[in-house]
Amino acid sequence: MGASASIFSPVSVGKGLLLVVLPLLLQAGPGAAWVRIVDMALLYSMLAIGLNIVVGFAGLLDLGYIAFYATGAYLYALLDSMQFNLHWPLWATLPLSAALAGLFGLLLGAPTLRLRGDYLAIVTLGFGEIVRIFLNNLDTPFNLTNGPQGISLIDPIRLGNFTFSRPHHFAGLTLTGTQQYYYLFLATVIGMAWLATRLQHSRIGRAWAAIREDELAAAASGIAVRNYKLLAFSLGATCGGFAGALFAGFQGFVSPESFNLMESVMVLCMVVLGGMGNVNGVIFGAILLTVLPEALRMMGDWQLNHFGHIWIDPNDVRMLLFGGALILIMLYRPAGLLPSPAQRREWQKKLP
Amino acid sequence: MTGLALHNLRIRYGHLEAVQGVDLHVDDGERVCLIGANGAGKTTLLKAIAGLLPVHAGQIHFNGHSLLRRAPHDILRHGIALVPEGRGMFNQLSVAENLSLGAYTRTDPLAVRQEINHIYDTWPRLGERRHQPAGQLSGGEQQLLSIQRALLSRPRLLLLDEPTMGLAPLMTEAVFASLDMAHRNGVSILLVEQNARLALAHSDRAAIMETGRIFITGASRALIDDPTVQAAYLGL
Numbered sequence: 016m017g018a019s020a021s022i023f024s025p026v027s028v029g030k031g032l033l034l035v036v037l038p039l040l041l042q043a044g045p046g047a048a049w050v051r052i053v054d055m056a057l058l059y060s061m062l063a064i065g066l067n068i069v070v071g072f073a074g075l076l077d078l079g080y081i082a083f084y085a086t087g088a089y090l091y092a093l094l095d096s097m098q099f100n101l102h103w104p105l106w107a108t109l110p111l112s113a114a115l116a117g118l119f120g121l122l123l124g125a126p127t128l129r130l131r132g133d134y135l136a137i138v139t140l141g142f143g144e145i146v147r148i149f150l151n152n153l154d155t156p157f158n159l160t161n162g163p164q165g166i167s168l169i170d171p172i173r174l175g176n177f178t179f180s181r182p183h184h185f186a187g188l189t190l191t192g193t194q195q196y197y198y199l200f201l202a203t204v205i206g207m208a209w210l211a212t213r214l215q216h217s218r219i220g221r222a223w224a225a226i227r228e229d230e231l232a233a234a235a236s237g238i239a240v241r242n243y244k245l246l247a248f249s250l251g252a253t254c255g256g257f258a259g260a261l262f263a264g265f266q267g268f269v270s271p272e273s274f275n276l277m278e279s280v281m282v283l284c285m286v287v288l289g290g291m292g293n294v295n296g297v298i299f300g301a302i303l304l305t306v307l308p309e310a311l312r313m314m315g316d317w318q319l320n321h322f323g324h325i326w327i328d329p330n331d332v333r334m335l336l337f338g339g340a341l342i343l344i345m346l347y348r349p350a351g352l353l354p355s356p357a358q359r360r361e362w363q364k365k366l367p
Numbered sequence: 368m369t370g371l372a373l374h375n376l377r378i379r380y381g382h383l384e385a386v387q388g389v390d391l392h393v394d395d396g397e398r399v400c401l402i403g404a405n406g407a408g409k410t411t412l413l414k415a416i417a418g419l420l421p422v423h424a425g426q427i428h429f430n431g432h433s434l435l436r437r438a439p440h441d442i443l444r445h446g447i448a449l450v451p452e453g454r455g456m457f458n459q460l461s462v463a464e465n466l467s468l469g470a471y472t473r474t475d476p477l478a479v480r481q482e483i484n485h486i487y488d489t490w491p492r493l494g495e496r497r498h499q500p501a502g503q504l505s506g507g508e509q510q511l512l513s514i515q516r517a518l519l520s521r522p523r524l525l526l527l528d529e530p531t532m533g534l535a536p537l538m539t540e541a542v543f544a545s546l547d548m549a550h551r552n553g554v555s556i557l558l559v560e561q562n563a564r565l566a567l568a569h570s571d572r573a574a575i576m577e578t579g580r581i582f583i584t585g586a587s588r589a590l591i592d593d594p595t596v597q598a599a600y601l602g603l
Binding site for chain 2 (some may be wrong): 135218221222224225228229231233235236238239241242251357358361
């Protein structure tokens with residue numbers, strides 16, 4: 016995406032300014048709920064960036080990715096809540112959450128090294144469910160996770176004396192908690208996207224691409240396939256864990272319900288629809304798939320305003336329309352909305 | 368001890384023994400071809416040498432070093448490169464990206480660049496298509512690319528698994544020309560091939576393999592004139 020163009024070009028500066036004022040505009044316009052939705056979209060962007068490392072870069076289908084998000088979220092919840100009355104500082108909790116998730120990534124990667132495609136997908140799906148079921152049941156023999164009730168009253172994210180959930184005054188403006196979280200999440204997404212892009216174009220990224228294309232030929236070219244697969248799993252998981260910790264602090268509450276299979280599938284959809292292998296694409300996918308279902312929710316108000324009566328309850332058809340949109344995108348943009356150059360070439364060849 | 372030496376090599380898939388005690392050597396600078404019917408164990412043998420399959424029993428030595436239980440990338444560093452069956456293209460990646468992946472283990476980017484340019488000069492079809500995805504090349508072009516990619520690791524020994532399978536006669540000639548060129552540059556060759564006549568014509572020694580065993584070895588010239596070989600493999 017125009018890496019050669021200066022970041023100080025008018026268009027880039029315009030985009031940057033828009034990102035800076037977006038939470039203010041949303042708060043003033045559609046309302047505070049939308050700031051929250053955009054915050055969630057940014058969290059999902061982090062997940063999409065992480066899963067893209069596994070699926071898009073290295074070509075390993077992972078259907079249990081949300082388990083790493085859960086790992087990060089729960090570790091944060093345990094270390095910063097009333098559950099054990101621990102209140103660790105962010106500089107300790109956040110890296111630990113990311114590292115534990117990375118370790119879980121290795122644990123998932125190691126036994127699945129020989130598996131590919133469907134078989135890998137099934138094992139990763141099982142892994143995701145195992146983590147969720149553990150979280151659901153670890154209230155006995157001693158109460159670690161509080162079971163299905165989840166952990167509530169989690170400390171908000173605090174950097175020094177700055178508590179993100181409390182409103183603050185800046186130069187005559189009052190920023191709400193969700194607005195402040197927006198800037199934190201935006202900075203994280205930008206950082207992760209930058210790192211992922213650097214990785215993609217590094218020696219490591221080339222090795223991943225080779226493994227994705229032909230594992231045997233990659234091994235024959237001198238690429239240590241095993242190590243690079245493990246690295247992909249673990250780096251992808253690290254992103255998930257990091258996002259999970261931020262989510263726990265932002266939400267103030269975690270429960271196993273938030274980490275079910277549907278969530279894994281959703282993040283995979285974001286990666287595939289946005290454009291596997293393209294970091295900007297998967298971020299776009301994440302934002303679209305977070306915002307679209309919420310936007311469809313507003314159909315009810317729209318009908319009420321125009322017809323004075325709700326003919327079609329949005330809650331009934333929301334997921335139907337959403338599914339239809341997914342099918343249309345896949346039919347007309349099979350390589351994703353913003354495909355990576357390699358994907359685009361592949362599909363151009365296949366389509367007349 | 369220079370070159371490759373296999374001693375009583377046995378390779379199993381579960382209970383099935385695909386290679387049943389093979390002795391074979393490829394001396395430094397030698398070209399050896401391995402011919403035989405489908406299912407004789409030829410591909411299995413090459414994969415085991417390249418470290419892609421575990422060896423059940425026996426020995427593999429290369430220039431005095433044992434290659435048993437080594438990872439494929441380690442074997443490549445010892446100077447053995449495999450051109451896999453079916454070419455092993457990185458289809459979505461460009462010709463240039465495929466070539467640079469062949470030099471993955473090397474640490475002298477300037478020399479690699481020069482060698483890649485030399486490949487483009489020698490094989491203009493690859494040069495013209497350097498930015499196209501490798502999957503869009505013709506079968507013959509892919510095979511040439513696969514061979515050149517393997518040579519970029521600067522191997523001492525090149526293993527080739529049926530490089531002319533499914534190619535037009537003209538491309539088959541080009542493939543053998545590229546092998547002759549590599550050989551002149553000092554690369555030893557172990558070639559698995561279905562086209563026995565061409566394989567014998569382009570090798571110093573030949574081994575004939577059937578059901579996991581080598582049962583004839585000899586100078587390629589002598590085997591071309593051997594009546595049993597003629598009857599079984601050359602269709603004369």
